[in-house]
Amino acid sequence: MLQSKKIGFIGSGAIAESLIGGIVKAGLIAPQQITVSDISQQRLDYMEEKLGVHGTLNIEELVKGVNILFLTVKPQVIHTVLDTIAPFVSPEILVVSVVAGVTTKVLQEKLPCVPIVRAMPNTPVAVGEGMSVITLGEYAGEENGKLVLTIFASVGKAIKMEESAMDAVTGLSGSGPGYAFVMIDALSDAGVWVGLSRKNAIIMAAQTLMGAAKMVLETGEHPAKLRDMVTSPGGTTIAGIHVLEQRGVRVALMDAVKAATRRSHEMGKKTDE
Structure with missing residues (x-):
């Protein structure tokens, strides 16, 4: 399902590190097929050494070379990131956001016609026992949902729910x-x-x-x-x-x-x- 895909991560924090580790450990994809972007070269060097992925400071380069794009940044900077990547994100790219509190509607306004999946994982993804819930945006089909569920299932359990439940998901898991x-x-x-x-x-x-x-x-x-x-x-x-x-x-x-x-x-x- 993922063997022919190239995946990009904007943001290389704990959630990104855990997800990449789970994806690679589960054999879903080779680390060479994953690119990570961050504002810190030191952090990118760490990710390259630990996980074997490719790191870049150039977001445009990353976006243009992937099939699946994960947004793993803090909510405070998401609007800046969206404005930066919007010119380069085509409808052929599946965008997966784990940015807390940011709805698919907000993402869709910045990325029109792009398939978007919103996800809420919790911190035990770091040890492969996370609980993740996903919800599909307007242009994300069932196949997109299955693909993203497979990714999050590599670091615990994952289910799909309606976006209206996401605040409750945050409050519980x-x-x-x-x-x-x-x-x-x-x-x-x-x-x-x-x-x-x-x-x-x-x-x-x-x-x-x-x-x-x-x-x-x-x-x-x-x-x-x-x-x-x-x-x-x-x-x-x-x-x-x-x-x-x-x-x-x-x-x-x-x-x-x-x-x-x-x-x-x-x-x-x-x-x-």
């Missing part, structure tokens, strides 16, 4: 790793409190959450059913769950997702202006 890190930190603190070493407590907390998540994904069972399977009458787990419910942990997590979703919407409105 985009910001979700932050919530998980807080829980791991809290559980490891608790482990230290009851007598475990810090090192062992962190390993146990992180592995426990990872294992629980894997059970949900691989069994397909509802989390409540899996919870009941580990909750014996009068046992330790129900005693702990009682405290979690008493302290409002469930409601706090729900409110966190709602707050992050609301903030994503607010940031998106500013970017659209």
Whole structure:
């Protein structure tokens, strides 16, 4: 599917590095078929040495030589980047944007008639366990969607949704790793409190959450059913769950997702202006 393609990345930050690493590791494409552009020559040298890709400071050169163009820059500079590349992006180039809060409508206004796919990956793509959601722009067909899903599936799981859900996606999976890190930190603190070493407590907390998540994904069972399977009458787990419910942990997590979703919407409105 990608063997004959040439891919370009504008921006060489952590997301770009993770995606390129995943694409190459999965054997979807050779590193020599990938070109990266950045304003930092030092960063480009790093990407060339680590990943074997070609680096260039010349955006025009990059755009004219690729079939798929990833926009992996900060939201603050996206309008400048779009103005720079617009004269060189033809309708034959598939544009994939991972720029947070920037809608396909905004992108389409700058790149008329160009197939655009917007994606929201989260930070665990760096370790091949990301959660990515894509949405198709006006001129992006189903084949474009399948192609982009294949790319993001190389660094975790990927699904397609309507763009109207993107703020909610940001609130749940985009910001979700932050919530998980807080829980791991809290559980490891608790482990230290009851007598475990810090090192062992962190390993146990992180592995426990990872294992629980894997059970949900691989069994397909509802989390409540899996919870009941580990909750014996009068046992330790129900005693702990009682405290979690008493302290409002469930409601706090729900409110966190709602707050992050609301903030994503607010940031998106500013970017659209």
